[in-house]
Amino acid sequence: MKDAQVVKEAPIKEDHPMEKILRMDRIPHIWCSTCGIGTALTAFATALGKTDIPLDNICVVSGIGCSGRIAGYIKLDSFHSTHGRAIPFATGLKLGNPKLKLVVFSGDGDIAGIGGNHLIHAARRNMDLVVLCINNFIYAMTGGQAAATTPLTANTSTSPYGCYEQPFNLPHLAASCGAVYVARWTCLHVRRLAKSINEALNKKGFSFIEIIAPCSTIYARRNRLGDGLSLMKFYHDNSIIKHGADTRELDISYQKKIIVGKFVDIERPTFLDSMNEWYRKQFGEKYIEYGGPSD
Amino acid sequence: MKANSKNVLTGSHYLDGDHACAEGALAAGCNFVAGYPITPSTEVVERISERFPFVGGIFIQMEDELASMASLSGAAYAGAKAMTVTSGPGFSLMMENIGLAAMLEAPCVIINVQRGGPSTGLPTLPGQADMMQVRWGSHGDYEIIALSPNSPQECFEFTIKAFNLAEKYRVPTFVMTDECVGHMTEKVVIPPADQIELEPRRYTKLPPEEYLPFKPEKDLVPDMVRAGKGYRIHVTGLTHDEKGYPVMHWQTQEKLVRRLVEKIRLNSDKIIEFEEEQIDDAEVVLLSYGISSRVAIPAIQKARKEGIKVGVLRLIVVWPFPEKKVFELAKKVKAFVVPEMNYGQMVLEVERAAKGQAEVFLVPHGGGWVHDPEDIYKVIKEAVK
Numbered sequence: 001m002k003d004a005q006v007v008k009e010a011p012i013k014e015d016h017p018m019e020k021i022l023r024m025d026r027i028p029h030i031w032c033s034t035c036g037i038g039t040a041l042t043a044f045a046t047a048l049g050k051t052d053i054p055l056d057n058i059c060v061v062s063g064i065g066c067s068g069r070i071a072g073y074i075k076l077d078s079f080h081s082t083h084g085r086a087i088p089f090a091t092g093l094k095l096g097n098p099k100l101k102l103v104v105f106s107g108d109g110d111i112a113g114i115g116g117n118h119l120i121h122a123a124r125r126n127m128d129l130v131v132l133c134i135n136n137f138i139y140a141m142t143g144g145q146a147a148a149t150t151p152l153t154a155n156t157s158t159s160p161y162g163c164y165e166q167p168f169n170l171p172h173l174a175a176s177c178g179a180v181y182v183a184r185w186t187c188l189h190v191r192r193l194a195k196s197i198n199e200a201l202n203k204k205g206f207s208f209i210e211i212i213a214p215c216s217t218i219y220a221r222r223n224r225l226g227d228g229l230s231l232m233k234f235y236h237d238n239s240i241i242k243h244g245a246d247t248r249e250l251d252i253s254y255q256k257k258i259i260v261g262k263f264v265d266i267e268r269p270t271f272l273d274s275m276n277e278w279y280r281k282q283f284g285e286k287y288i289e290y291g292g293p294s295d
Numbered sequence: 296m297k298a299n300s301k302n303v304l305t306g307s308h309y310l311d312g313d314h315a316c317a318e319g320a321l322a323a324g325c326n327f328v329a330g331y332p333i334t335p336s337t338e339v340v341e342r343i344s345e346r347f348p349f350v351g352g353i354f355i356q357m358e359d360e361l362a363s364m365a366s367l368s369g370a371a372y373a374g375a376k377a378m379t380v381t382s383g384p385g386f387s388l389m390m391e392n393i394g395l396a397a398m399l400e401a402p403c404v405i406i407n408v409q410r411g412g413p414s415t416g417l418p419t420l421p422g423q424a425d426m427m428q429v430r431w432g433s434h435g436d437y438e439i440i441a442l443s444p445n446s447p448q449e450c451f452e453f454t455i456k457a458f459n460l461a462e463k464y465r466v467p468t469f470v471m472t473d474e475c476v477g478h479m480t481e482k483v484v485i486p487p488a489d490q491i492e493l494e495p496r497r498y499t500k501l502p503p504e505e506y507l508p509f510k511p512e513k514d515l516v517p518d519m520v521r522a523g524k525g526y527r528i529h530v531t532g533l534t535h536d537e538k539g540y541p542v543m544h545w546q547t548q549e550k551l552v553r554r555l556v557e558k559i560r561l562n563s564d565k566i567i568e569f570e571e572e573q574i575d576d577a578e579v580v581l582l583s584y585g586i587s588s589r590v591a592i593p594a595i596q597k598a599r600k601e602g603i604k605v606g607v608l609r610l611i612v613v614w615p616f617p618e619k620k621v622f623e624l625a626k627k628v629k630a631f632v633v634p635e636m637n638y639g640q641m642v643l644e645v646e647r648a649a650k651g652q653a654e655v656f657l658v659p660h661g662g663g664w665v666h667d668p669e670d671i672y673k674v675i676k677e678a679v680k
Contacts, residue, residue, distance in 0.1 A: 023529065026540060056525040061369070072529060072541060077522040079372065080531035080541075081365060082395050088329075088362035092369025092377065093522060095353045096327050100373065100523050121358040271355075279348045288351035290326060293374030293521060 018045045021055070023075045030069055034228020036187035036213025037067055040134050041074075043190050043211075044105065047197035058101045058201075061090040063115060066141045066215075067107030067134040074105075084115030087122045090129050097292040098272055101201065102128065108135040108149040112168050116148065123177035123206045125271040130200045130207045133170060136215035137252075144218040151254035155222045172247035174208035175264045181207035182264035184250065187214060188235040189260060196262060205270045212258060225255070298322050298491035302350045310483040312476040313338035315447040316406050317346065318483070319454025320378050322491050325404070326352040327375035329363040331385060334418040335474040336408035339380040360385040364392035364405070367467075371401035372530065374496075374521035376458060378404040382474075383412045386425055386432070393467055394433030397555065398532050400465035400509070400517065402496065404457045407469060408477040409636075411662035421474035422662030423585055423636035427643075429469050430614050436552050438559035440566055441469040441614040443585040447481045453611070459494035460566060464558055465516050471613060473636070475586045475665055496521075503527065509551070510537040515558035559615055568611040569620065573599075577606025579630045579678045582621070582645055584610040586665055587634045594671035603679050613641065618648035625652035630678035634658035634671045654678065 016024065022045070031037050048055065055076060062071035064083035071078040081089040090102040104111070111119055111133045122129060138156055139145040146156040146163050149170065153162045175182045181203045185193040193211060200207035214220065214231035225231060235258065243261040250259050269277065279287040302321045310318065317339045320328070328347070330340040344354045353375075357363040363379045370377040381389060386407050396403055409425050411417030425432075429441050440460045442453040453470050461468035499506050499518035503526045511517050517537075520526045533541035534548045559566065574580065583591050588609045598605045608624065610617065621644075625631070630653050633642040642657040649655055658674045660666050 023540075056527075057523050059522050072531060075527050077372075077527055078529045079369070080529070080533065081368070082391055082532055085361060085365035085392060085395075088357060088365040089369040091355070091357075091362070092327070092329065092366030092371075092375075093373045094369075095355060095366070096370035096373025096375035096377070097521070097523055117358050118362055121362075275353075283348060287348050290351045290353045 018042065021045050021048055021075050023073055026073055029073055031066060032217040034214060034216045035066070036136065036211070036215070037070065037134055039187040039190060040132065040193070040211045040213060041070060043194040044132065044197055046194035047201060050198050051201050053101050053201060057099060058103060059090070059093055060103045060105050061086045061093065062104070063106040063110035065107040065110050065139065066136070067105065068110055070105045084110055084113070084118065086110060087115060087118040087129065087131065091122060091127055094128055095272070098290070099292050102130065104129055104131045106133065108133055108137070108170070109139045109147050112170055112173070113148040120173065120177045123174050123179045123208065126178055126180060126205045126268050128204055128206070128270045128272065130197070132197065132209050132211060134211045134213045135170065136213045136219055138215060138219040140215050140218045144222055151252055153254045157222070167252065169247070169251045170210045171208070171250045171263050175247040178206065178268065179208045179264060180205035180266050180268050182247065183262040184210040184212065184260045186212040186235040186239055186258060186260060188232050188239065199265070205268060296493045296495045298488040298493055299324060300488035303488040303491065304485050305487045306485060308483045308485065309480060310447050311338065311478050311480045312444070312447040312450040312472055313408060313478065314342045315450035315483045316380070316454045316470060316472065317342035318485060319451040320404070320458070321346060321350060322451070322485065322488070323376065323455045323458035324493055325376045325378050325458065327370040327377040328352065328354045328379065329357045329366040329370070329377070330380050331357055331360050331363050333382045333385045335410055335477050336380045336382045336406065338477070339406060339408070360388035361392060364389040365395065367403040368392065368396045368399050368401040371403050372399070372522050378406065380406040380408070382408050382410045383416060383422070383425060384414070386428065390432040394435060394437065395532050396467040397433065397437040397439065399530050401467070402461040402465050403467050404454065404461050405467060405469050406454065407471050409471065409473040417663045419474065420663040421586060421636060421665065423473055423587065424640065424662060426471065426613065426635070426637065426640040429471055437555050439467055439469060439614060440464065440559065440612065441471050442611060443471045443613045444476060445585050445589050446476065447479060447483045450476060451483050451485060455491060455493075462494040462496055463516070464562065464566070465497070465519065466559065471585065473586050507537040508539040509535060511554055511558070514562060515554050563615040566612055566615055567617045567620075569617055570607070570609040570611065572607040573604070574606035574608065574624065576604055577628050578604040579632060579675060580606045580608050580624055580628050581632045581634070581671070581675065582608045582610070583634055584613050584641065587636060590665045590668060591634055591671050593668035594675060597668070597672050598675045603675060605675060616644045616648065618644070621645055621648035622650060622652065625649035628653050630654040630656055632656045632658060632671065632674050632678050634660070634666050636660045636662045636665070
């Protein structure tokens with residue numbers, strides 16, 4: 001038997017470490033305990049703490065759903081838009097003021113389901129946006145319906161006998177449409193996720209990070225996968241870090257291995273750079289570049 | 296605030312209505328246009344995409360009308376003067392994010408060059424059948440402002456007016472033109488920039504610690520900030536309090552939605568514009584808007600030649616509807632005659648406002664062409680019987 005350790009009382013801190021970027025007057029949040037969204041938000045806060053970009057220049061845009069509520073808790077200029085339209089809303093903000101850094105923080109249903117068209121076109125244009133897509137495999141806020149990301153055979157309230165639709169391979173979708181930065185992490189990989197978000201923030205162009213997140217209240221309960229801790233243990237046992245993996249091999253099967261890592265990190269001119277460069281080439285000094293609001 | 300001379304194409308031009316809308320937007324200082332091609336509105340964005348590189352504006356052709364309309368609210372909060380352009384099917388797709396713009400009180404302008412509907416309808420031919428959709432098309436309760444030009448000259452002028460109203464009341468504002476006006480080419484006189492008055496954005500003078508994003512001023516409209524100024528605002532399409540935070544409670548709903556509606560209703564006397572002609576001794580009033588107001592001219596002239604006293608009330612601002620004016624007239628005249636290219640939309644407002652004090656006659660037309668003035672004349676004759 002070991003000697004009893006002398007536990008020094010840690011000094012009590014009055015401030016929450018995330019106070020700087022959270023709207024503390026909106027806490028407690030609405031997410032269930034063990035939900036992965038809070039973890040993803042913490043990773044985002046960590047990344048913000050390490051970025052040199054002035055926080056006043058960073059805007060967060062969310063759509064609708066559990067993850068759509070993120071904008072409401074972040075103490076930056078934050079916009080909670082319509083279902084699926086966070087990317088075009090953010091596009092308007094970015095083009096309206098090119099000095100802003102735009103982060104779209106939303107869920108799989110929002111970004112890849114109803115908003116799929118906007119996702120592929122923003123990636124194609126290389127719009128300067130960081131898209132953080134929390135994937136919990138299900139429409140959780142509405143009670144657990146099948147999503148464009150639900151793995152084959154998984155049970156949802158609208159696939160009560162198991163899902164028979166092929167889900168999206170989101171990193172492959174984003175990469176094939178032209179994203180310049182593509183990564184996938186689970187909510188277990190908090191430090192790697194924070195590092196990835198930081199890299200994406202410092203990157204010009206369309207960055208896409210898929211964040212596999214536990215939903216113990218809905219997805220795990222319907223599929224009898226245990227509690228939040230069991231899901232984290234599953235990620236621990238089944239995630240394989242494979243940087244630079246061929247994105248065609250990133251499909252997620254029901255309760256099988258999840259390949260995570262950074263898959264794409266390339267350079268390509270952004271929408272605005274392409275536009276400005278092209279017009280300067282065509283018209284020389286006659287071209288007047290839009291520099292954002294003048295006030 | 297005056298228009299910027301580098302954007303204003305001062306002089307006399309031979310322009311169609313669509314191109315005139317584009318010039319109106321430029322004169323109004325519009326610097327962000329998002330659009331998706333759709334007949335018969337496409338010429339507006341074509342001209343914008345030609346002109347913007349030389350005036351410092353950003354045009355983006357979006358993937359669909361949902362995206363175009365969603366981007367407008369974003370651009371408005373970034374500090375841009377934002378516009379989109381569409382026609383029937385695209386207008387239907389925009390409804391979701393028109394509601395968002397109304398809820399976020401994002402100043403923006405939408406031009407609808409109406410064509411025959413429903414569905415794909417008559418892509419290349421006129422209609423006036425989106426007049427109720429513009430007012431009620433998105434779900435929930437809100438108010439908007441809409442204007443209806445009847446010539447390319449008015450397309451130019453009303454687009455500027457629309458921007459000014461959008462800024463003043465922080466509300467999506469619509470220019471409800473149609474294929475006929477949009478593709479009609481006429482002389483358009485564009486005045487010098489210093490004769491074009493523009494409404495500046497109502498930015499707050501308060502510091503961040505005192506500022507509440509949705510606390511209204513006396514006119515019920517809140518002052519705005521733009522993103523990136525350190526105010527760290529939160530803006531949501533959920534029912535929200537003055538702080539901008541979501542509150543799922545009927546009291547907050549009551550306060551917010553009532554204000555969204557009343558900021559237009561209680562200011563309607565300042566917003567409403569119409570033209571009257573020979574109204575004082577009129578027996579019958581021809582009430583019209585847009586292209587139908589021009590098509591009705593031969594009918595009015597013919598009736599007057601026969602001694603029928605026809606007055607004219609032509610709506611410039613169609614929404615909010617001039618209900619007080621119509622009621623006032625209803626007490627004096629025998630009847631209203633309402634020609635419109637639909638099977639009865641604005642006529643319902645005329646009936647509502649007349650409160651049974653005068654008869655109301657619709658001259659319907661399904662769209663695809665304009666009325667035969669003879670059909671309008673016949674109804675005028677019937678109305679004075």
